[in-house]
Amino acid sequence: MSTIKKEIPVTGMSCSACAVAVEKALAKSKGVKSATVNYANHTAFVEWEEAETSAEMLQENVRSNGYDLMIEEIQQEELEKIQIKAHQKLKRKTLYAGLLALPVFLIGMFWMHMPFGNYIMWALTTPILLVFGSQFFIQAWKLAKNFQSNMDTLVALSTGIAYLYSSFNTFFPQFLIDKGLEPHVYFEAAAVILFFILLGKTLESGAKAGTSAALKKLMGLQPQELTVIENGKSVLKRTTEVKPGELILIKPGQKIPLDGKVKEGKSYVDESLLTGEPLPVLKSIEDKVFAGTINQEGSFTFIAEEVGKETLLSQIIERVKAAQASKAPIQKLVDKVASVFVPSVLGIALVTFFIWGFSGVDDAWLRGMLAMITVLVIACPCALGLATPTAIMAAMGKGAEMGILIKDAESLEKGRKINTLVLDKTGTITEGNPQVVEAYFLDNWNNKDSASIKAIETKSEHPLAKAIVFYLKDVIEEIEIKDFKSDTGKGVSASWNNIHYKIGTWTWLVENGLQYQESTLAESEKLMADGASLVFVSKNDTLAAYFQISDPVKKTSLEAIKALKKMGIEIHMLTGDHKNAAQRVAAQTGVDFFKSSMLPHDKAAYIKELKAQGKTVAMAGDGINDSEALSLADLSIAMGKGSDIAMEVAEVTLVHSDLQQIPKTLELTRKTVKIIRQNLFWAFIYNIIGIPIAAGILYPAFGFLLNPMIAGAAMALSSVSVVSNSLRLR
Template sequence: MKKKEIPVTGMSCAACALSVEKTLSNSPGVKSASVNYANHVALLEWEEDVVSLEKLQKEIQSTGYGLMIEDVLREDLEKMQLEAYQKLKKKTTYAGILALPVFLIGMFWMEMPYGNYIMWTLTTPVLLVMGRQFFIQAWKLAKNRQANMDTLVALSTGIAYIYSSFNTFFPEFLASKGLEVHVYFEAASVIIFFILLGKTLESGAKAGTGAALKKLMDLQPSDLIVLEEGKEIPKKTAEVRTGEVVLIKPGQKIPLDGKVLEGSSYVNESMLTGEPLPVLKEKDAKVFAGTINSTGSFTFVAEQIGSETFLAQIIQRVKSAQGSKAPIQKTVDKVAGIFIPVVLAIGLLTFFVWGFSGVQDSWLRGMLALITVWVIACPCALGLATPTAIMAAMGKGAEMGILIKDAESLEKGKSINTLILDKTGTITEGNPKVIGTNFSENWNEKDASAIKAIESKSEHPLAIAISDYFEKTIPENNLSEFRSETGKGVSAKSGEDTFHIGTSKWLSSLQVEMTGPLVKESSQALEEGAIVVFAAKNRELVAVFKIADPIKQTSIQAIQELKQMGINIHMLTGDQTKTASWVAKETGIEHFKAEMLPQDKASYLKALQSKGLHVAMAGDGINDSEALSLADLSIAMGKGTDIAMEVAEVTLVHSDLSQIPKTLQLTKKTVKIIRQNLFWAFIYNIIGIPIAAGILYPTFGFLLNPMIAGAAMALSSVSVVSNSLRLRK
C-alpha cells in the first residue's frame, strides 16, 4: 500500500474535483482518494501491485484532466502555478477590455450603425481566445459523457454567439418569418469575462497556499559538516545516516535532531517553542532541526533524520491540516455537481416541449427558449457570490489591520466559542525587559556605567535587556579582563573594581554574600515568574534586575471583551509554570497550561474540539503552526514569524489582541453576506429558469426574450456585488 500527494491539472471548478475523485476512487486497487480543489492536489492511497500510477494517469486523462505522477521539484511546481495565475489574469483583463464596449452597445446603443458587426468583431476573440479553455474542456468532458461548469458556460455562450452571428450575417431569415432580429453578443462576452474574473479572484485567494510549507522546509539546511576520524567532511543533509557526528559552528542552523556530544552553546529554539530566550545546550542535551545556534560550537550525534525529525513531523501535520475540506465547501461541491446536469436537462426538455407544442414556429421558439434557459442559468452569480464578499471583507479588514486569507476563514469565524492564546508575542510583547530593580546603598552612577559597558559586550538577550535599561547612561571605556561563562554570567574589571553579573548560584560560588534586603526583594519576583539577574562589585551585591516579558497594554482589555462575547479563553505556553500563572492571573485567564511543546498544543486543541467546541488559535511562532493548522480559525500576530502568518487564516497586522473581537464580528457579518449571495443566486435560478423555459406562456402569453435573460443574468451578478459591498460600511 502506498500513499502520496499528486498534483492534478485541468480542474476549473468544484465539480471537477468531484469528478477526478470519483474516477480515482472507483479504480480497482485504490483504497482512498481525496481531491482538494483548493490546492489542486489528490491525496491517493493505492495498492502498487494492483494498479500503477501510469494507469491511473491514463484514466484521468481520458476524462479531460491530468495527474502529475512524476516527482516535480517544489520550485518548478510553484513556478508553473504562478505562470498559470499570471496567464489567467491577463486573459481576464483582455476579456474585460473587449466585453465592456460590447455590453454598452448591446444594452444602450443597439441602433448604432454597424453595431452588430462591431460586437461580433469584439466578441469573437473573447470566446475563441480568452474563453477557449471552456470549449476545449467541455469537449473533452462531452467525449466521456461528463459535464461541469465549463460545459454550461461553453453551451450558453456558444449558442448565444452562433445564434447572434447568424442573425448578424443573415438577418433576413428571422425577419421574413415576422420575428424580431436580436443578437446576444453582450451576454456571451460578459459571461466569459465574469467567469474568468471569478476564477482569477479565486486563484488569487488561493495563491501562496504552499508558502507556509516552503518556509518550514527552508528551515532545514541542505548542507552540513560531518566529523569522520577527526576530519571535517561536507555532506548533503539528505545523505546523513543515524549515528553520524555533525559539527555545528556559530550562527548555523541545526540540520537534524540529535544529542550533543561535545561543546556547549546557546540555541535559539523560538521557531519551535515560541520563547524568546536561547536555551543552553551542553553534553547530552537534545537539539532539533531548524533551530539556530548562537556563538558557540558543538558536535552532536544524529538520532532522527529525514521524515523522523521534529521539524519534518510538523511539516507533515501542517500539510494534512491544510489539505482538509471545510464542511461548507463539501456542500457547495455537491450542489455544483447536481446543478449543471439539471440545467442541461431542463434546457433540452424545454426545446423539445416547444418543438412538439404545435404553436407557430414551435422549433424556432424552442431554440430561443433553450438559449434563454442556458443564458439565464449561467452560474455567474454563483461564481461571484463568495469572491466579491471576500474582497469587500478583505478591504474592510485591511483598514482595521486584519488580513483575511479566504472564504473558509470567514465561514469558520461565525461559530467560534473558544480561543486558545499563545503567551509570548501574543499576550506579551515577546522581548525580555527589565521590569524592576533594587540597588544597594553604595550604588552610584559609576557602577551603572560599568554594568552598561559590560552587558553591552554580551549578545545574550538578558544582557541586552539590562543594557537597554541603562540607555541614557554613558558606558565606561576602561574595561579589562572581560569573561563570559556560559549559563552563569559575565565578569570584567572597570578600573580597580571587579564586577560579576549573573545567576545567584554563580555569584555564591564566587564568595559573594547572597543575603540581605536585595536577595529578599528578589524572592517575590521569582514567585511571579520573572528572571532575576544579580550584579556584584568586588564580591559585594550591589544590584538586582527583575526581567520579564511585559504584557501588552491592550491584552487585558481585549481578553475581557472576548469573555463578554461568550468566548472561553485558554492560554498555552512553552514557558515555565510560574511565569504562565502570573500572566494568567494578571489578564484574567482561567485556563492555562505551561511548558508545552508544539504537539502538546495540538493535542490540547484537539481535545477541546472533541468536546464539540469551535476553537480559534492565536499565535506567532513556528511552534504554533501545527495548532494553527488544526484550529477551526487560525490567527497569527503580524510581528510573529512568516510561517505562522502563512499557516494562519487571519493575520493581525498590529499584533494587537483587541483586533480579535473585531475579526470575529467581521467574519460573522461576512458569512451572513455570503449566504445571502448564495441564497439569491439560487433563487434567481429557481425563478428565472422556469420563466425562461416558458412556464408563463400558456397563462399570460409571455415568453422571456434571451436579451432580457442576458440582462437578468448581468443584474443578478450586479446584485450580488452590490450586496457584498455593504460590508465596506
C-alpha cells in the first residue's frame, strides 16, 4: 500500500487554536496516518494511505471546518510570492485601518462633544470593521456554523458588540436618555482594537518570514535555469523540466543545478556547502557532482542522475522543512491548552458580563459590556501558539545554516538533557582516511622498487593500499607487473623483471619465508606498540621496506572534546581497532574512557550499560557499522559525508563531519529549549495577569477598569515579543 508524505500550505488560520482545529480535521480523515499543523509557517505535514484518501478529500474535510488547503503542486518561489502578496495586502489593510482609526481615537478621547462627532466616528469605523477587518467576522461566522471558535471569534465578538452598541446609541440616543443613562459610544475602542490586531498580525507575519531565512538561503542555491545539450546544440531549460539522463553543460562560475556524473571535461568545484572544506575539489570523468555546489574555472558536461526532490540539496531542504513542521513534546501540552482556551475565555467573558450587571454599581450593565469586550480582546492565544513553533523554526534554520540537520523538534529537547557522549573513532574523531606517516626503506631499496610497489598496490583492494599509492604519487615511472596474487586480509604479491615482491602483514611474510634482522624487528615492534599500523615489503624474501600508516586525528577533534568537557559532558570512545591505536587517539584528544576491539553488537551493549547507569547518552558515528548503537542512544548523531547525509537512523546529521559541530548542536538545543520556556512563561503570565485585570478585579480596590484599546495594544505586543525572542536564536 503506497503512503504519501506531503507538506501542504494551510489558509485561514489566525491563531494556535486554528492549527489545532485543522490538525484534528486532518487526523480524523480516513487513511491519514499522521498530521502536524504548524501555525508559525501555516503548513500541514500530512502522511496518508493513497488507496484510502486523496488530497482533494483532505481539502474537503478541512474546508468543512472553515479553513482551506492549497493542494495544487506549487513551487516554493510561487508559494513565497503568494505569501508576500498576502503580507502586502495585510500591510495595506493595516495602513488604511490606522489612517481611519486615528481621527476616531482623537474624537472619542478628546472631542467627544463636537457637533456630529458620533456620526463622523460611525462613518470612519464602519469601513474598518466591514472592509479592512472583515476577515475576522467572515472566519468567525464559518466556525460558528461548525460550533467552533478561535481567535477570530474573540475579535469579532468584542469589536462587533462595541460597534453595534455604539451605532444604536448614535442613531437612537433617546432610548438610554429616557432611562436616565448617557448614551456613550465606543467606536474608538472597536476601531483601535482592530487596528492594533491588524498591526500585530502584520508585524508577526514579517517576523515569521525571518524564521525561514536559512531555508530560503538553501533553496536559493539551486539555479532556476540550466543549459542542456540536445543533438549537439545548447538549449536553455528550467531546472524543473530536466529528466534523468539528460546532458547538462556547466560553465565557469555557475552553480551546479542537479546531481549527476561528469561526462566530459574537468574542473574544480566548491563543495563547501556539503563538506565544510574551503578547498575546491577536482572533478573529472565519472566523478559525482551535487546540486548547489559551485563550479570554478573550467567547463564540463555531466549526466543528470537525481532531479527534482531526489537531489542531495532537495533532501536537505525537505529534511529541514519536516523538522520545522514537527512538534516538541512541550508543544503538545500547549495545543491541549489552546483547544480549550477560546471556549474558556468566552465563558469567562460571559460570567464577567453578568457579575458586573448584577453588581449594583452605576452603569452596571454598561461596565459589564466593556469588561466583557476587554476580556475577549486581551485573551488572544496567539502568543501561546507562536511560543514553540517560532523558536523551533528559528533553531532548525540556524542549524541548517551551520551544517547541522536536526530531524525533529523532539531531538531538540533530547539534546538539552545529554550528559554522556559516545564517539566512534574512525571517521568521527579521526579522518577515516589512513595515511602513510613514515616510510622506512632499507639498503636494498631503489627507485624501481618504488614504481613496482605503486603498481602492485594500485591493483590491491585493501584499504591501506590506497594510502601507500597516495604516498608514492610522485613516482612517475609506470611498470608492468606479472603474477599478481592476493591473500585476502594478509597481503599481495607480484613480480617484475625476475624480482618477486610481497606486501602485507609481518606474520604473513614470515610464514612465506621472510628474512630479516633482529634490530629491524625491534624498531617495528616499538612503532606497533605506539598504535601504528605497519605494512611490510619483501624483495625476493628479504625485508626491503615498511610503511607506518595511521588514521590521523582531525585537527578540530581536540578542541571539540575540550569544549564538550567544559559543558559537563562525559566522553567515551569506542572502536573496532586494536588497543594500542585506541590508546594513542585517546591520549591525543583527551578522551577519558575508551574501549577497543569492539564489534557492532559490543557497541550496542556498551550504550545499554551506560543508560542502565542512569546516563542520558548521545552517540556519534558514521551511521553504518554503528547503526545499532546509534538507534539505542537517546540522541543519535551521524557524521555526514557527501551522499551519506540522508542517513535515516540519525536524529542529527552533521553535514561537515566536524566534531566541533557537536558542542554547537548541544548548545543550540539548550538555547532553543530556554527560549521556548521563556516564550511560554510570558505567554501564560500575560493571560494569567491580563484576563483578571480585564474582567475588573482591580476595580473594587482601585477603581481601575482596563480600556479595551489598551488591551488590544497589549495583545498585539505579546505576539510580537514572543516572535522577536525566538529570532534571537538566529
